[in-house]
Amino acid sequence: SQTIHQWPATLVQPVGSPLSLECTVEGTSNPNLYWYRQAAGRGLQLLFYSVGIGQISSEVPQNLSASRPQDRQFILSSKKLLLSDSGFYLCAWSGVREKLFFGSGTQLSVL
């Protein structure tokens, strides 16, 4: 069966520090991978998606970047965090249909 791992679960970082969130998927090949951000108790905003290794599409201009160095690995990064980068970050994967399977999320607090 397929599983998705996302870490860390919580992260507190000072403004201006770098960021690296990692997500890996097991049990499937060539998944579509996504990074979402969620404001407290609200809907999800798509940040990045990837249909293959090295292929990244950005949905909104921002202080973040994404990379896919391996088929089942997706990384969210920033060189210098801003206060506005705080939020709940979710990694997800999908197969041939539009069903999304999410990781357990990372709560990022930038202070």
Next chain:
Amino acid sequence: TQLLEQSPQFLSIQEGENLTVYCNSSSVFSSLQWYRQEPGEGPVLLVTVVTGGEVKKLKRLTFQFGDARKDSSLHITAAQPGDTGLYLCAGGPNSGGYQKVTFGTGTKLQVIP
């Protein structure tokens, strides 16, 4: 830009009551999904509806896709505390590019024992 508005935004009810959550848009979607999310966790898919007018039942939950595929509803019968969570609808695009799934604004449900 496709937008999905959910109503109500918040809902607090007593155990045993019935409720309906609505998901509305001016855009047509190829499919519509409902997710439930608990605090500190990722959303979990409940159901996908793909045909206009389609009705799906999942135990005490009934999902309906509007005839014009622009809206959907989720009805819960005899709500239980375990139903508490954030309910999200998500619409799939007509182009078939599933990377463009649009999420609704969310409905936070609290069921009081």
